[in-house]
Amino acid sequence: MKRKITLKQIARELDVSISTVSKALKNSKEISADTIQKVQAFAKLYNYRPNNIALSLKNRKTNTIGIIIPEIVHHFFSKVIRGVELVANKRGYNVIIGLSNESFSKEVINMEMLANGSIDGFILSMSKETLLQQDYHHYNETMNQGMPIVMFDRVVSDIKCDKVIVDDFNGAKNAVQKLISNQCNHIALITTKDYVSVGRLRTQGYLEALEENKITPQAELILKMDDTLDYEVHLEALEAEIEQLFKAHKNIDGVFAVNELYALSAMKVARRLGLNVPDDIQVIGFTDGVLSKHSTPSLTTVSQHAQLMGERAADLLIDKIETDFDTEEEQFQTVVINTELVERESTK
Amino acid sequence: MKRKITLKQIARELDVSISTVSKALKNSKEISADTIQKVQAFAKLYNYRPNNIALSLKNRKTNTIGIIIPEIVHHFFSKVIRGVELVANKRGYNVIIGLSNESFSKEVINMEMLANGSIDGFILSMSKETLLQQDYHHYNETMNQGMPIVMFDRVVSDIKCDKVIVDDFNGAKNAVQKLISNQCNHIALITTKDYVSVGRLRTQGYLEALEENKITPQAELILKMDDTLDYEVHLEALEAEIEQLFKAHKNIDGVFAVNELYALSAMKVARRLGLNVPDDIQVIGFTDGVLSKHSTPSLTTVSQHAQLMGERAADLLIDKIETDFDTEEEQFQTVVINTELVERESTK
């Protein structure tokens, strides 16, 4: 087991100075052709590679970006990561991940852990708890220390930084418009409580679509789930709520759900109640998940282009990192990713 | 925008030496109570945190582990990552990810990028291309440089390192035994080509179960898919193959598939052919995916406990990292994770 070779060792072996070796490896014209040849041959033989940590320290630049997400076992987030990794790698950066697990304190701890020199900037999506508590001091402190942040998907306007978001409003509006065009007159909405920014925007899109079509929104058709519960393990609770809604309003002929699980549950409940999808009731979900494609009937969805979000976020962050010259006032931008309606079997 | 504060700056402000500050922060008894109090107060005020990169360089230890996987948008792998992250964080480590995208060269590049000081060890699962080419020089070189590797799931015996694997053989065998016990007499196997180690083992488990029950395996009932194709986008090709199999052997009453997609496709094709699952044909898939739970009918699966694999792999790696004193001969262990049969609607 031989440790990685260093400049110092090469220098000693070849009986030259460390600086000569360093320069020789860079083909500096300060160094004679002879020496360059000798050093490079030796370096190649021993497979010399500069130590990243030493470079990071010297350059005060790690070429690593940190990504903090609430959860990784989730198609949306893992697709975002894939996008981030793709452009990060292309541009010579590594990616280091931190999971907040939807917890405020884990988010803070993770960020502090990474902010002490390990990375050059953050890409993050807020945890639900942070969204709820509205405590953003850790973001601001991080940015005050000169570390750029790009937020995606779950953002709040109070924080001044670059952002990449989905056009939740129009995505939802178009979906509901589709249902309306398909002759749905009583469209239910299954959404989250309003503190989740994306849920709120999608709800607004739903309302707007109704209004544009002179349909009076009915509060009773809107189901706001308390999503502090993990419905992946409490499926029955979710289904029970939906079943109650369907039974109370037998005229429901369309459902718009703000995520995959809600939409799938709606279809399941419908089937259980003897309703045919899409003949009796049409369903659209806002999601990038895999379930939609493979469910029966397959689910019409509003796709969020998660991977593209990751790519754009990474480009935004790296651009900011590399134009570090703190010029005049900071200029922050918000990139809006357009959604796409993917029509499948759950709509006519 | 104030840069992060350093020992040197504190020292200058307080008119003491850098070493005094360092020691004071560590409550060294070399330093007077007065000074300690003064330094700590100042440090707290300015929110001093030691620079990780400098520490890494000094200690030749990064407290970061690298994880290389073929793909992240995949439930199995993202669950493994979650497991790794969980114990890594608990034990004071960060996780940095690299995606090989099933490509040999990307795997090599990623490993070289991380191996130059950025991390203390690797957790990885081999890309299909590496498996196919059987070129393992990058693993051996990495280990020769004193960097430990823990492999999981996709492993080969030629490489001497710690491993965490699923008991593919018995998992498959038990699943097939279940089908047999459920009165299936003609059980088809949908698997991958043999170079994928896990596919081969699962195939062996299938055969073993048949033999133990005095059932003669029929080669025509075994479908070996060429999985260099991404069937997520070429679903029809996959389904066509399965349909052909079902049509050629109308007596098939059970299917064991080595992954989720194959199993789901089998169910889909069965339904299309007018066969009822599980009455006419029972299906079991080897998978940890989400689709199984939400499909109709829901799929009986052999669960691999992916998160646990990640946890065990991380513990194994960190243990090795922290007992670095290169003692006598290396001792490598292979942890085998037991599978669990999760019974759902696709079996009786």
Added chain:
DNA sequence: GAAAGTCACGAAAACGTTTGCGTGTTAAAA
């Protein structure tokens, strides 16, 4: 043959830490 210029290399600082050791000051022991 002296001044100027080129060439090829080395010394040292810097990035931010930690830590073994040396040292000046004061207090206790002889």
Added chain:
DNA sequence: TTTTAACACGCAAACGTTTTCGTGACTTTC
């Protein structure tokens, strides 16, 4: 009063780089 010990702190090296600035040995120019 002298010796010794304790105390409180600073110096400097080390981790592995990069880069600026010297500098000695030649070579060229007048």
